[in-house]
Amino acid sequence: MEPRIADYITALPEEANRPESAQTELAKLLEELAMRPIPTGRVHRAWSLGTLSAKIAAGWMTTFVRGAFASEKEREREQSEARLRAALTIFGRMGYLRGAVMKVGQLISNYPNLVPRELTEMLANLHFEAPPMHYALLAEHVRHELGGDPDDVFQSFETHAFAAASLGQVHRARSKSGDELAVKIQYPGIGRTIQADFRNMSLLLGPMLLGGDRDNLIEQYSYVRDMMLLELDYQSEARFLERARTALADIDDVVVPRVYTDLSTGCVLSMERLEGLHLAEWLDTDPSQEERNRIADLLFRSTSRLFFSERLCWGDPHPGNVMVLNDGRLGLLDFGSCRAFDDHEWRIITLGVYGYRGGDEEFNESMRVACDLSDKQVADTGRMKYIKDYVSWYWEPMDKLDEAFDFTDPAYIQRGMELFGEGSRKRYTRSHPVNLYNARFLYGIRALAHMMRAQVFVGRIYEEELKRGGI
Amino acid sequence: MKVSREAKRATRKRIVKVAQKLFVERGFDATTTRDLATSADIAKGTLFNYFESKEALAATLVADALELAREDFRGRLRGEEDLQQQLFLHISAGFRRLEPYRTFVGAVLETALSPFAKNGVSSLGDELRIDHLEVVRELTAEQSLDVVRLHLYWSLYLGVAAFWAADESPNQEDTLAVLDESLRVFVLSLSDQGGNSPSRS
Numbered sequence: 268m269e270p271r272i273a274d275y276i277t278a279l280p281e282e283a284n285r286p287e288s289a290q291t292e293l294a295k296l297l298e299e300l301a302m303r304p305i306p307t308g309r310v311h312r313a314w315s316l317g318t319l320s321a322k323i324a325a326g327w328m329t330t331f332v333r334g335a336f337a338s339e340k341e342r343e344r345e346q347s348e349a350r351l352r353a354a355l356t357i358f359g360r361m362g363y364l365r366g367a368v369m370k371v372g373q374l375i376s377n378y379p380n381l382v383p384r385e386l387t388e389m390l391a392n393l394h395f396e397a398p399p400m401h402y403a404l405l406a407e408h409v410r411h412e413l414g415g416d417p418d419d420v421f422q423s424f425e426t427h428a429f430a431a432a433s434l435g436q437v438h439r440a441r442s443k444s445g446d447e448l449a450v451k452i453q454y455p456g457i458g459r460t461i462q463a464d465f466r467n468m469s470l471l472l473g474p475m476l477l478g479g480d481r482d483n484l485i486e487q488y489s490y491v492r493d494m495m496l497l498e499l500d501y502q503s504e505a506r507f508l509e510r511a512r513t514a515l516a517d518i519d520d521v522v523v524p525r526v527y528t529d530l531s532t533g534c535v536l537s538m539e540r541l542e543g544l545h546l547a548e549w550l551d552t553d554p555s556q557e558e559r560n561r562i563a564d565l566l567f568r569s570t571s572r573l574f575f576s577e578r579l580c581w582g583d584p585h586p587g588n589v590m591v592l593n594d595g596r597l598g599l600l601d602f603g604s605c606r607a608f609d610d611h612e613w614r615i616i617t618l619g620v621y622g623y624r625g626g627d628e629e630f631n632e633s634m635r636v637a638c639d640l641s642d643k644q645v646a647d648t649g650r651m652k653y654i655k656d657y658v659s660w661y662w663e664p665m666d667k668l669d670e671a672f673d674f675t676d677p678a679y680i681q682r683g684m685e686l687f688g689e690g691s692r693k694r695y696t697r698s699h700p701v702n703l704y705n706a707r708f709l710y711g712i713r714a715l716a717h718m719m720r721a722q723v724f725v726g727r728i729y730e731e732e733l734k735r736g737g738i
Numbered sequence: 739m740k741v742s743r744e745a746k747r748a749t750r751k752r753i754v755k756v757a758q759k760l761f762v763e764r765g766f767d768a769t770t771t772r773d774l775a776t777s778a779d780i781a782k783g784t785l786f787n788y789f790e791s792k793e794a795l796a797a798t799l800v801a802d803a804l805e806l807a808r809e810d811f812r813g814r815l816r817g818e819e820d821l822q823q824q825l826f827l828h829i830s831a832g833f834r835r836l837e838p839y840r841t842f843v844g845a846v847l848e849t850a851l852s853p854f855a856k857n858g859v860s861s862l863g864d865e866l867r868i869d870h871l872e873v874v875r876e877l878t879a880e881q882s883l884d885v886v887r888l889h890l891y892w893s894l895y896l897g898v899a900a901f902w903a904a905d906e907s908p909n910q911e912d913t914l915a916v917l918d919e920s921l922r923v924f925v926l927s928l929s930d931q932g933g934n935s936p937s938r939s
């Protein structure tokens with residue numbers, strides 16, 4: 268007999284019904300969403316319907332979030348729940364999230380005693396997943412977008428994709444001028460569908476989350492949403508690619524693919540094709556320590572140049588987005604979730620830098636602004652110590668100018684993860700959402716360096732790049 | 739005065755040409771039979787000797803376009819497509835040829851191609867349907883379509899065509915998604931028959 272949703276709901280741990288807990292989980296979920304690695308795997312499984320799984324997942328989520336409203340008046344609670352159910356229905360129908368929803372559902376079916384914490388971890392790994400396109404569909408789509416069949420617009424165009432992208436797929440092609448291209452193409456209409464779904468979700472969840480201490484959550488939710496929506500527009504990605512390319516032009520041995528604007532639209536992105544190995548594949552070839560150091564050095568140099576001189580955060584430092592080209596250069600891919608900081612955000616970031624360099628007084632003052640703290644919170648020594656630890660962890664690799672920092676030791680990365688977790692647990696997470704970006708970037712780059720077992724003169728690189736950026 | 743067969747054919751051709759021009763330029767609704775007759779240099783009454791209504795004229799345009807589309811379709815086949823892709827190519831070749839007529843395809847769907855039309859009411863509509871399904875039968879020869887699958891296909895096709903005619907999404911990208919999903923459903927339904935399960939590339 269198929270298990271009933273109610274069975275699972277009964278099995279839900281008591282703890283999830285305490286409002287404290289639910290809200291912490293939600294905060295954590297949002298942060299983890301921001302940190303989520305976007306898998307580049309080629310898992311393009313066929314779209315199959317898993318309604319039961321989706322329903323179970325939805326049932327659990329309802330119960331889990333219900334905890335957040337336990338203290339409210341019955342009627343308001345019921346209204347919130349109705350909204351939530353509607354939101355979850357939309358969620359369950361989002362085909363491009365179906366793989367993820369099913370994964371959650373399956374997991375719950377297998378482990379009905381699962382605690383919400385693990386559930387949120389699963390949800391944090393949600394990623395878009397478009398159905399595959401066959402060539403006939405793709406050709407029609409390209410014709411509408413670029414004004415001609417692939418065979419007419421390009422000198423040649425491979426009918427089978429060589430890589431999967433989250434919203435579509437990537438094809439090899441050659442331009443009329445003979446350049447080798449990678450053409451990334453979105454499944455028709457998927458961008459608008461996702462936008463519409465998110466709008467509906469916001470409409471339903473917005474009034475529910477409003478009020479009191481939840482403001483910060485809302486702000487973070489919006490941030491995460493904007494970040495995800497940014498990935499939908501290839502034109503915005505094209506602009507970031509061009510900016511990054513220009514900014515990195517005088518760092519030898521780093522390549523950001525050139526964009527072919529004439530062959531690109533909001534859902535078709537034609538780029539110079541980089542030939543080489545993805546980071547993990549490259550590491551499998553057992554490169555020497557020297558080589559690994561060289562690549563890691565280039566990675567730190569180029570991303571901090573973007574960060575401090577361009578105020579551009581390469582949003583998705585993921586091994587699938589780093590290539591070592593056949594000629595030994597470093598290739599950076601995927602500027603879809605790039606973030607350009609505005610003046611206000613930039614001030615918050617630089618405050619962090621100045622705060623660390625100054626004394627205690629100055630530190631507290633800058634953190635008050637950067638983390639959006641109240642007087643009471645600044646007076647909370649536990650909280651301030653936590654922030655100090657976090658910031659020190661951040662700066663540790665930069666401390667020594669003429670010594671390479673060794674990322675081989677997993678302890679450093681682990682400590683960072685623990686600090687991050689502690690912040691969530693103690694609900695110290697209230698901070699300007701820009702820090703979400705910052706953190707994702709920061710962990711990402713360092714995790715890559717660890718993966719490479721690299722020794723990098725981080726201190727020197729940062730010193731030079733900070734100076735260059737006028738900080 | 740006796741009108742020769744030659745002259746009749748020439749007049750008919752002229753009317754079709756004029757209709758094509760006026761429907762596209764002025765729009766189907768805004769074009770009157772009087773406009774058509776005047777532009778074709780014939781009396782209004784004469785027009786009806788050739789076509790019983792404006793809709794019938796439109797259906798002729800559509801039928802001609804679809805005939806060309808069938809040739810396009812055969813030309814575009816690369817020989818590596820699976821069934822779903824072939825069906826997609828067939829339908830999208832039709833949409834390509836019908837593109838200039840998109841605004842009045844709805845009128846043709848309502849009259850000549852309506853699923854409520856009894857057999858034989860519009861011979862042109864019947865012809866259109868038979869020609870289209872002939873290609874589908876050929877492509878699905880291995881599965882030998884029964885009446886149920888054939889009807890399922892035709893319903894999906896008319897549905898997609900109606901969607902396309904009214905699609906306001908940028909570049910009609912939603913039509914592509916609807917067509918893709920519809921054909922996926924159709925091809926999946928074939929594999930339920932216990933025949934070949936369709937492969938997807």
Ligand SMILES: Nc1ncnc2c1ncn2[C@@H]1O[C@H](COP(=O)(O)OP(=O)(O)O)[C@@H](O)[C@H]1O
Pocket residue numbers: 307430431432433434437449451524538539540541542587588600601602603
């Ligand atoms: N310019 C390029 N040169 C070579 N391969 C590329 C290029 N752009 C993308 N790819 C391949 O396509 C994959 C997905 O591209 P990516 O931009 O990461 O997609 P997404 O939109 O999912 O972020 C990459 O991991 C890589 O294998």
